[in-house]
Amino acid sequence: MPSVIRGNDNFDSGVSQAPSTTWGDVGTYAFAQQTSVVNTINAGSSTLSGSSIRPHAVTAYNTSASYTGNHHWPSPGTAPGSGTWQAMGGCAATWANGGKYVTTLWVRIS
Numbered sequence: 001m002p003s004v005i006r007g008n009d010n011f012d013s014g015v016s017q018a019p020s021t022t023w024g025d026v027g028t029y030a031f032a033q034q035t036s037v038v039n040t041i042n043a044g045s046s047t048l049s050g051s052s053i054r055p056h057a058v059t060a061y062n063t064s065a066s067y068t069g070n071h072h073w074p075s076p077g078t079a080p081g082s083g084t085w086q087a088m089g090g091c092a093a094t095w096a097n098g099g100k101y102v103t104t105l106w107v108r109i110s
Helices: none
Strands: 029-034 045-050 051-055 059-062 065-070 084-087 103-108
Touching: none
Parallel strands: none
Antiparallel strands: 029 051, 029 103, 045 084, 059 065, 084 103
């Protein structure tokens, strides 16, 4: 059955805009590495200040026999500034030599 618009129904009255893609805005995502050593990150509940993460990338290179992950510390790039970032990936690890600098997907929540 087709929809019927009656009276003052106005489906265009709300503000509709695309989400921000400006670096560090609330609602934006960043693949980033922590600037301090940790043992555990819980997806959906671990949070950090924007000053505690840096954008990160992972590359692979061929060492003749196999591909090896290669990441660099400290991560290059600019911290996304103030605000609270929530982890969207997790890591619960027992590291032989203590914690690690963990890289995961983060979303700015405030």
